[in-house]
Structures are given as structure tokens and as C-alpha cells.
Amino acid sequence: MGTDDAKAPEAGRPRGAAMAEAAAASESLPEVKPGERHLILVDGSGYIFRAYHALPPMTNPQGVPVNAVYGFTSMLAQFLTRHAASHIAVVFDAARENFRNAIYPDYKAHRPDPPEDLVPQFELIREATDALGVARVQQEGYEADDLIAAYAKAFTAEGGRVTIVSSDKDLMQLVRPGVQLLDPIKQKPIREAEVIEKFGVPPGKVVEVQALAGDSTDNVPGVPGIGIKTAAQLIAEYGDLESLLANAASIKQPKRREALIENAEKARISKRLVMLDADAPLPQPIEAFAAKPPTDHRLESFLRAMGFRSLLARMGRLGEGNEPPRRGAAPAALTHAPAPGPAAPDLSAPFGPYETVTSEAALEAWIAQAGAAGVVALDTETDSLDARRARMVGFSLAVAPGRACYVPIRHGDADDMLAQPAPAQVPPARAFALLRPLLEDPTVLKVFQHAKYDLEVFARAENGGFAAIAPIDDTMMISYAMAAGKHGHGMDELSVLHLNHQPIRFDEVTGTGKARIPFSRVPLDRATAYAAEDADVTLRLWLLLKPRLREEGALALYEQVERRMIAVLRDMEAAGIKVDGAELARIGEDFSARLAVLEKRIHALAGREFNVGSPKQLGEILFDEMKLAGGRKGKTGAYSTDASVLEDLAAQGVELAARVLDWRQLAKLKSTYVEALAAQIDPADRRVHTSYGMAGTSTGRLSSNDPNLQNIPIRTEEGLRIRRAFVAEPGHVLLAADYSQIELRLLAHLAEVPTLREAFARGEDIHARTAAEIFHLDPAQVDKEARRRAKTINFGIIYGMSAFGLAARLGIPPAEGRAIIDAYFAQYPGIRQEMERCKEEARTHGFVRTPFGRKLWIPDIAAKDPMRRAGAERAAINAPFQGGAAEIIKRAMVRIPRALRQAGLAARMLLQVHDELVFEVPEAEAEATGRLVKHIMESVATLRVPLAVEVGIGRSWAEAH
Structure with missing residues (x-):
């Protein structure tokens, strides 16, 4: 079966939609008059990426991904049947870097790499262009846009007219009499009127506007604070960039004046970056672009090799009895009708029965099926939830809904203390040897549920493991990219939610409690039913959820951030x-001594000895013996003595409550970190290896466990002591890079608060500035206490803190807390407006969005219970800031490892804790690494205020923090 008929299982946008757009656009071009010279220049990159994102995954008979090849071929073929021109060429980019990188090294530095399954298609797309008889051109050192500009200039100089097929705004500067753009998406020509509508200036002034506004996509700096609209107004008033800069000192608006003066050179550089080089060398003579029909044999051979049966049929080249078109004729058999799309996957196929693979021949047959399908879902069965220690017991494969198998490799293994006779199965070494070509085949997509775990298990398999499993997809992260906070993202929950199917539970096959048996002892029929079903469910979830990424606006988030984080976190783990075990022991002794002192003081305050760790005994002392007010008994009849109760009592001056809080915090640190860390040090490398949770929070933030490094106190002496135990290897240092006040910066970015934006732009102390404005103080009058209160207010507002909560934090009456919040919102009305907007967005849609577009769902926003609803409103206020901060640091994390490699630096990223990244760096490379990391972290997002990163270096984490 051909690729486009049988190997594109993903349901989604109708296959012909993108092609129909391109064909319909032909109505906008006038016919070529006899003897008229008309050059059509097709922006190849635009076609490629539209085709790739419009179509589901496909593979050709050799297993190579070809969805973009198919889309490109169909779009270009249809375009040719509906457009006549004397000359035509497709223009491609030759390489990522060009002469602009010499002008500005960071030009396009933050653009992500193309998707892994698109890379092998680039050369095939060039072959498709040749097969259709269309000239193609590219040139090292120049972008496709430069070549388009150069050919347009040369062709019009000879009296011809030019049509550029592209929707790229950067090409609008080329519009003039004789040169127009054709937007293949909106299906209309772009002439001077359309350019003025887009940029506010005629085509000849577009580069002046772009130089001021910049372009975050291409990392063109521009002038901070000036957008397209303002730039157009300035150019209309002053004529061009240099005239504007020459008169910048006379501009009345102070912010605009200062921005232009301070960033004049950036604007000049930006103009050089955005101006297309119309004098670029012409790699081929124009006459090489003369339109000609495709060679029948070459086109047919290409289509057959790709397995494009529907295209062959549409061209009259499929099946016996079809007379081939005349040699030299254009492919007139192509019609305006879209290509038939793939049949929707049959998700109603029964779950099983599945095959147990116990021979090498059977495994080879399944591997061949997976290669032919071009996509395979995999799952591993192991003897541990810890991927670093887990040993694979077997693995499962699924190639279509209901078509899955389980491959046991260690059932009844002799190493198992509860060994039983081993059933017939493929030996692990042979199974891995057979599986390796499939896992490392770049043309076959491997789909996992929680890929990070399975990839780590495969990486630790025998014979060196599998280090190059790619490309991959992860159904857990696909779901999380679309529905953070809406529901859980475990396989069982997703299966029930989306497939209406409850998978077999692990406990059903292994038993529970003392009766539980290791998976290696589960009978093969039950093991197969359980394990193969997991792979089957994973494949069905992928078929169902992957197409929804685009519909939900989450495709870029998944492809550029979440999927790339899998490999990053694997390396970090x-x-x-x-960890310095001796230092941990010293800390433990110190904490024990301090706990003993605290315990004595607590007993003295209570008037007798008792178990300080017993909430029941503490409650009796506080509310029965000391007769304190506020005691509340729970269902068990014991008084509540949770943190909120003790904090209230401590605020009233009850020292016993305050000391118990101190004791609890110290005891928790001792047990959670000092004792737990010592037990979790790997004896092989004397290091601890935390595990990062990728889909457990509602905001997009990572979590960490075994050990949890996210909850070590940041600003207490105890937290600092614990950080001293985290050290660098000999000859190395630890480097900590921490975003400064990132959530407040996001608040200033989202809310219309000119004073906050100005303070961040100037690098001022934001808390001191807030104190001066809220408490009506002269800046010189702001002392530590005023700044502390302002800091509490600033961060409290982000978390939706109530007047009562603020009053409790500041130790003031509730009425004073309300007065402070009222004063805050009176000073910064834009913040209240932003908070109300967030709540309304949540109430209307059920979610809020981060500044970068990610949906964060707020399930309880419509709850009838006022307490739950109020909590949801606070979450709605905070989510854009927490989620935005999470996305910013993730963007940095996926860029930094590659940047380090390209720079020849040996630093390793070890930890991510809140807004901080920790690296282990050779001493000699510390400063260079710090500069590179700081630059990347500060430039991964363009906000209305600058991002700031503080970098510290030391022998321990405490010294670096």
C-alpha cells in the first residue's frame, strides 16, 4: 500500500486543506499574455512548513517520514496546473547561518531546530521540485529572501514582472510596480495598499519600521518599547531611521526619547538585519528558470518511490490500462479537488487478544511491521519504579489499534529470589540486538507514555544501552501541553477519559500487599494482556491527541519546549x-543538638514534658491545660494544631506555638534532607540523582522527588547549611544562575503599570520603589522595614493574597491590611485590571493563558462552594505568572545544552529549582560559562521589561547561590 493511502494513521485536518488553499490562490494571478515575461518565485520554506504542519505523519515504503514531501509535492503540482508563467523557481535556504550572523551573532539564535522527523525530508523535497520540472535555487551565506530580492531586481530590470508566492512579512519590502506578493493562505495578492495596512507605511519604508520594532522571532533587537504602530508614526513624521535618530533628543515623550538614544546602534544593526540584499549573487542565470513541463518518467518514478498512490492516480499514472500523458504535456490531469485523505484510525478496534513473542523470528516480524508503519508505540516492564535502578523484564510494541505484542525477556529469571522455571523467551541480548535498528532508525517515530522513564530504562540496557532513540513522541506530555491543571496525565486516566476504556491495573496481575509477586513471575498470558494493552492504549492516545495539539494552539509548546525537555531532564538526572556525606553528618549533629535545646524550651513553656511531635498531646496542652482560645477539634476528637493554628497563636504572642513551629521546621529539614539525602547518595558516584516530574503541576512547573530539592528553604540559615553539602567535583565549581524577580517582571509585562516597567528598565530596587509609592515616602526614607513590607505586598498580590492574609504576614490589624491593599491598587490600577481579567478569563473559558499562550485550566472556578471558588480565583490570578516563569526557564533549559556544546564548554546542567539553574563547570571555564548562560536566560523571551539573571560561582551550592 502507498504511503498516503495506508501509512498516515493520524486523524486531524483534512489532508487536502492546505493544498486547496494554494490552488485557490491562483484566482488572484492574471493570465500571462503571449510573449510576456513573468517570473514566479516560490518561497520554499513557507511551503515546507505549511505542508509539514498540515498533514499527519506518513512514511514511504522505505520507512522515511514524508508528510512534508507529500504536502509540498501536491501543493506545488496544483499550483503549476493553475498558473502560467514564462519562468518559475522555488527558492530554498541553504543553511541556518548567513552573512547576518557576522553582523549580529545572535541573529535567529533562539529559533528551535526543525522537528526531528522533518530533517530527513528536506532533500526529498528538493527531489520533488526537480521531478516536477521546476528550477530550484539556494546560495550559501544568503537567505532565500535575499535571493528572491536579487532575482526580482534583475528580472524587472529586464522589463518583466514578478510574483513572489509567500506570506512572509519580511518580503513586503520588495513590493513595487512590477513586483507583487501572493499570500497562499489568504488567497490574495499583496500590493502597496496591503503593505500600508500591515506596516502603516509604503513598501519603501518597511525596513525603517522593522528596524525600530525589531522581531523577536528572528532575534532582531530593535528599540525596546517601540512596536509597529509607534514605529510607523515615527517614520511617517521623520522620514527615515537616521533622521529620527538625529532628532531623538527633541522627542517630547521621555521614555521614547531615552529608548531611542540608548538603543540607536541596535536600531542601525536591526536595519541591516532586516534589509534584504538585492545585490546578492545569482547562483543560476534567469533563463535557467524557464518554465517547462515535467519529464513523465522522472515524475512517475519519484511518486512511486515515495508511495504517493493518490497523486499517481490523480495524474493518470496508476494502474494498468491508464495511458500516460503525452511527453511534454503539463500535468493537466491534476484537478482542483484535494487529495483523498487517510482513513481515520479505527479506535474502536478491540483491545486484544495480543501476541506473546517468544522467538527471534516472531520478534523480527513485529519489528518489520513497525518499520513499515513508520510509527510504533513502546512500553517497558521493569522491576523498579526508579528508572536508574530498574531492570527490564520485557517490552511491548503496538503498530496499530488492537495490533500489539509483548516480548518477555526475563520472566522466571534465575536472579529472581522467587525464581520459577523460565518460559521460552528471547534472550535479552538477542532481543536488544534485533530491536536496536528500529529504535535508532531516524525515519520511524517511537511513541511512549512518560518517555523519560522508558528512555532511561533502554539507555541502561545491556551492551551499552540505546543512546540514540529518536524521533520520539510522548502522549503524557502531549496531553499536558494541552490540559495542564484540567486532569491527570497518567495513561489509565487518559484512557478512561479519551478512549472510554479502563486498562488492566498493575495490581490485578501482580496482586497487592504481601501477596504481590514480581512482574517477572506473572504468567505470560496475563503479562501479555497487561503489557501489550499499555502499548496499544499509548498508540491510540497518540492517534487521538497529537492532531489536537494544533487545534488547541499547543503544537509549538509541545514541539519546541515540552518534548525537548525529555532529553534535557534525562541528562540532568x-x-x-x-553530596558531601561528612558535611551532612555534621549538619545532622548540629540539627539534633538544636532540636534538643528547642525541646527543653518547649517543655519549660508547657510546664511538663510531652512528645513535641504529637499533635494530640500538643493540642491538649495548648487548649485544655493553658486554656488558650481558638481550639478546634476534628473528627477524631483531637485538637487541630496545624501550621495555620500555630501561626495564629504565635502572632498573638504565644511563645510555645512559635517554638513548636521552629522545632517542626528543623525536624522536617533533618528528616527530609539531612537523613534522606544521606540514604540517597549513590555509592557508585557519591551523587544524588533527583527525578523530575514533568506533568504533575497545574502551572507547567517541574517538580522533583527522591530527593525533593524544590522545598529546601532559600533564605534561612538552615537551608543555607544544607546547600553547603552540595559540592562540585575536584577541579570544578558550581555555577548558579537565578532569574531575578521573574514573576514581578511578568506582572509588569502583563499589567499596564508604567512605573513598574520604568523601575525594571532602570534596574531599580523594585521593592524600595513600591514602598516609596505605596507609603508616600521619599526614596531616601525607605528603610529595611518599609522595603520588607513592600516586598510582602508585591509577592502577595501575585498570589491573590487577601487583606486578612496580608495583615497576618505583616503582623498588623486586618483593617490596616485592607488599607494597604487599597492603596496598592490605587497606585497601580493596571494590576487590579489584570487580576480581574484573569478571573474573568477563567470564569468564561475555564482556563487562563500564560503570556506565551499556554492554557492553564482552573477546574474549581465555577464551584458552588465559596471557599473552593475563592481558591480557584487566586489560582487564576497567579497561574499566568507561575506558568510564564515556568515556560521561560524551560525555554532556557532546552537551549543551553546545545549552546554549551557549540561553544566548546564542558559544563553540565545539574539542577532546576524554582527559577534557578545549577551547573557543574570546570574552574577554567566558569566565567565564560556564566556569560553564556546569563545571555541565553535573559534573551529567551521578549517582555516589556528586561529579564535579569544573577550568576554566582562557588565550591558548594551555598557559595554559588
Whole structure:
């Protein structure tokens, strides 16, 4: 079966939609008059990426991904049947870097790499262009846009007219009499009127506007604070960039004046970056672009090799009895009708029965099926939830809904203390040897549910493991990209939610409690039913959820951030961080001594000895013996003595409550970190290896466990002591890079608060500035206490803190807390407006969005219970800031490892904790690494205020923090 008929299982946008757009656009071009010279220049990159994102995954008979090849071929073929021109060429980019990188090294530095399954298609797309008889051109050192500009200039100089097929705004500067753009998406020509509508200036002034506004996509700096509209107004008033800069000192608006003066050179550089080089060398003579029909044999051979049966049929080249078109004729058999799309996957196929693979021949047959399908879902069965220690017991494959198998490799293994006779199965070494070509085949997509775990298990398999499993997809992260906070993202929950199917539970096959048996002892029929079903469910979820990414606006988030984080976090977990066991022991002794002192003081305050760790005994002392007010008994009849109760009592001056709080915090640190860390040090490398949770929070933030490094106190002496135990290897240092006040910066970015934006732009102390404005103080009068209160207010507002909560934090009456919040919102009305907007967005849609577009769902926003609803409103206020901060640091994390490699630096990223990244760096490379990391972290997002990163270096984490 051909690729486009049988190997594109993903349901989604109708296959012909993108092609129909391109064909319909032909109505906008006038016919070529006899003897008229008309050059059509097709922006190849635009076609490629539209085709790739419009179509589901496909593979050709050799297993190579070809969805973009198919889309490109169909779009270009249809375009040719509906447009006549004397000359035509497709223009491609030759390489990522060009002469602009010499002008500005960071030009396009933050653009992500193309998707892994698109890379092998680039050369095939060039072959498709040749097969259709269309000239193609590219030139090292120049972008496709430069070549388009150069050919347009040369062709019009000879009296011809030019049509550029592209929707790229950067090409609008080329519009003039004789040169127009054709937007293939909106299906209309772009002439001077359309350019003025887009940029506010005629085509000849577009580069002046772009130089001021910049372009975050291409990392063109521009002038901060000036957008397209303002730039157009300035150019209309002053004529061009240089005239504007020459008169910048006379501009009345102070912010605009200062921005232009301070960033004049950036604007000049930006103009050089956005101006297309119409004098670029012409790699081929124009006459090489003369339109000609495709060679029948070459086109047919290409289509057959790709397995494009529907295209062959549409061209009259499929099946016996079809007379081939005349040699030299254009492919007139192509019609305006879209190509038939793939049949929707049959998700109603029964779950099983599945095959147990116990021979090498059977495994080879399944691997061949997976290669032919071009996509395979995999799952591993192991003897541990810890991927670093887990040993694979077997693995499962699914190639279509209901078509899955389980491959046991260690059932009844002799190493199992509860060994039983081993059933017939493929030996692990042979199974891995057979599987390796499939897993490392770049043309076959491997789909996992929680890929990070399975990839780590495969990486630790025998014979060196599998280090190059790619490309991959992860159904857990696909779901999380679309529905953070809406529901859980485990396989069982997703299966029930989306497939209306409850998978077999692990406990059903292994038993529970003392009766539980290891999976290696589960009978093969039951093991197969359970394990193969997991792979089957994973494949069905992928078929169902992957197409929805685009519909939900989450495709870029998944492809550019979440999927790339899998490999980043795997490397970080494998690296771990060294812990000084002797220092931990000293800290433990100190904490024990301090706990003993605290315990004596607590007993003295209570008037007798008792178990300080017993809430029941503490409650009796506080409310029965000391007769304190506020005691509340729970269902068990014991008084509540949770943190909120003790904090209230401590605020009233009850020292016993305050000291118990101190004791609890110290005891928790001792048990959670000092004792737990010592037990979790890997004896092989003396390092601890935390595990990062990728889909457990509602905001997009990572979590960490075994050990949890997210909850070590940041600003207490105890937290600092614990950080001293995290150290660098000999000859290395730890480097900590921490975003400064990132959530407040996001608040200033989202809310219309000119004073906050100005303070961040100037690098002022934001808390001191807030104190001066809220408490009506002269800046010189702001003392530590006023700044502390302002800091509490600033961060409290982000978390939706109530007047009562603020009063409790500041130790003031509730009425004073309300007065402070009222004063805050009176000073910064834009913040209240933004908070109300967030709540209304949540009430209307059920979610809020981060500044970068991610949906964060707020399930309880419509709850009838006022307490739950109020909590949801606070979450709605905070989510854009927490979620935005999470996305910013993730963007940095996926860029930094590659940047380090390209720079030849040996630093390893070890930890991510809140807004901080920790690296282990050779001493000699510390400063260079710090500069590179700081630059990337500060430039991964363009906000209305600058991002700021503080970098510290030291032998321990405490010294670096």
C-alpha cells in the first residue's frame, strides 16, 4: 500500500486543506499574455512548513517520514496546473547561518531546530521540485529572501514582472510596480495598499519600521518599547531611521526619547538585519528558470518511490490500462479537488487478544511491521519504579489499534529470589540486538507514555544501552501541553477519559500487599494482556491527541519546549549532583543538638514534658491545660494544631506555638534532607540523582522527588547549611544562575503599570520603589522595614493574597491590611485590571493563558462552594505568572545544552529549582560559562521589561547561590 493511502494513521485536518488553499490562490494571478515575461518565485520554506504542519505523519515504503514531501509535492503540482508563467523557481535556504550572523551573532539564535522527523525530508523535497520540472535555487551565506530580492531586481530590470508566492512579512519590502506578493493562505495578492495596512507605511519604508520594532522571532533587537504602530508614526513624521535618530533628543515623550538614544546602534544593526540584499549573487542565470513541463518518467518514478498512490492516480499514472500523458504535456490531469485523505484510525478496534513473542523470528516480524508503519508505540516492564535502578523484564510494541505484542525477556529469571522455571523467551541480548535498528532508525517515530522513564530504562540496557532513540513522541506530555491543571496525565486516566476504556491495573496481575509477586513471575498470558494493552492504549492516545495539539494552539509548546525537555531532564538526572556525606553528618549533629535545646524550651513553656511531635498531646496542652482560645477539634476528637493554628497563636504572642513551629521546621529539614539525602547518595558516584516530574503541576512547573530539592528553604540559615553539602567535583565549581524577580517582571509585562516597567528598565530596587509609592515616602526614607513590607505586598498580590492574609504576614490589624491593599491598587490600577481579567478569563473559558499562550485550566472556578471558588480565583490570578516563569526557564533549559556544546564548554546542567539553574563547570571555564548562560536566560523571551539573571560561582551550592 502507498504511503498516503495506508501509512498516515493520524486523524486531524483534512489532508487536502492546505493544498486547496494554494490552488485557490491562483484566482488572484492574471493570465500571462503571449510573449510576456513573468517570473514566479516560490518561497520554499513557507511551503515546507505549511505542508509539514498540515498533514499527519506518513512514511514511504522505505520507512522515511514524508508528510512534508507529500504536502509540498501536491501543493506545488496544483499550483503549476493553475498558473502560467514564462519562468518559475522555488527558492530554498541553504543553511541556518548567513552573512547576518557576522553582523549580529545572535541573529535567529533562539529559533528551535526543525522537528526531528522533518530533517530527513528536506532533500526529498528538493527531489520533488526537480521531478516536477521546476528550477530550484539556494546560495550559501544568503537567505532565500535575499535571493528572491536579487532575482526580482534583475528580472524587472529586464522589463518583466514578478510574483513572489509567500506570506512572509519580511518580503513586503520588495513590493513595487512590477513586483507583487501572493499570500497562499489568504488567497490574495499583496500590493502597496496591503503593505500600508500591515506596516502603516509604503513598501519603501518597511525596513525603517522593522528596524525600530525589531522581531523577536528572528532575534532582531530593535528599540525596546517601540512596536509597529509607534514605529510607523515615527517614520511617517521623520522620514527615515537616521533622521529620527538625529532628532531623538527633541522627542517630547521621555521614555521614547531615552529608548531611542540608548538603543540607536541596535536600531542601525536591526536595519541591516532586516534589509534584504538585492545585490546578492545569482547562483543560476534567469533563463535557467524557464518554465517547462515535467519529464513523465522522472515524475512517475519519484511518486512511486515515495508511495504517493493518490497523486499517481490523480495524474493518470496508476494502474494498468491508464495511458500516460503525452511527453511534454503539463500535468493537466491534476484537478482542483484535494487529495483523498487517510482513513481515520479505527479506535474502536478491540483491545486484544495480543501476541506473546517468544522467538527471534516472531520478534523480527513485529519489528518489520513497525518499520513499515513508520510509527510504533513502546512500553517497558521493569522491576523498579526508579528508572536508574530498574531492570527490564520485557517490552511491548503496538503498530496499530488492537495490533500489539509483548516480548518477555526475563520472566522466571534465575536472579529472581522467587525464581520459577523460565518460559521460552528471547534472550535479552538477542532481543536488544534485533530491536536496536528500529529504535535508532531516524525515519520511524517511537511513541511512549512518560518517555523519560522508558528512555532511561533502554539507555541502561545491556551492551551499552540505546543512546540514540529518536524521533520520539510522548502522549503524557502531549496531553499536558494541552490540559495542564484540567486532569491527570497518567495513561489509565487518559484512557478512561479519551478512549472510554479502563486498562488492566498493575495490581490485578501482580496482586497487592504481601501477596504481590514480581512482574517477572506473572504468567505470560496475563503479562501479555497487561503489557501489550499499555502499548496499544499509548498508540491510540497518540492517534487521538497529537492532531489536537494544533487545534488547541499547543503544537509549538509541545514541539519546541515540552518534548525537548525529555532529553534535557534525562541528562540532568543521570548527572546528579555530588553530596558531601561528612558535611551532612555534621549538619545532622548540629540539627539534633538544636532540636534538643528547642525541646527543653518547649517543655519549660508547657510546664511538663510531652512528645513535641504529637499533635494530640500538643493540642491538649495548648487548649485544655493553658486554656488558650481558638481550639478546634476534628473528627477524631483531637485538637487541630496545624501550621495555620500555630501561626495564629504565635502572632498573638504565644511563645510555645512559635517554638513548636521552629522545632517542626528543623525536624522536617533533618528528616527530609539531612537523613534522606544521606540514604540517597549513590555509592557508585557519591551523587544524588533527583527525578523530575514533568506533568504533575497545574502551572507547567517541574517538580522533583527522591530527593525533593524544590522545598529546601532559600533564605534561612538552615537551608543555607544544607546547600553547603552540595559540592562540585575536584577541579570544578558550581555555577548558579537565578532569574531575578521573574514573576514581578511578568506582572509588569502583563499589567499596564508604567512605573513598574520604568523601575525594571532602570534596574531599580523594585521593592524600595513600591514602598516609596505605596507609603508616600521619599526614596531616601525607605528603610529595611518599609522595603520588607513592600516586598510582602508585591509577592502577595501575585498570589491573590487577601487583606486578612496580608495583615497576618505583616503582623498588623486586618483593617490596616485592607488599607494597604487599597492603596496598592490605587497606585497601580493596571494590576487590579489584570487580576480581574484573569478571573474573568477563567470564569468564561475555564482556563487562563500564560503570556506565551499556554492554557492553564482552573477546574474549581465555577464551584458552588465559596471557599473552593475563592481558591480557584487566586489560582487564576497567579497561574499566568507561575506558568510564564515556568515556560521561560524551560525555554532556557532546552537551549543551553546545545549552546554549551557549540561553544566548546564542558559544563553540565545539574539542577532546576524554582527559577534557578545549577551547573557543574570546570574552574577554567566558569566565567565564560556564566556569560553564556546569563545571555541565553535573559534573551529567551521578549517582555516589556528586561529579564535579569544573577550568576554566582562557588565550591558548594551555598557559595554559588
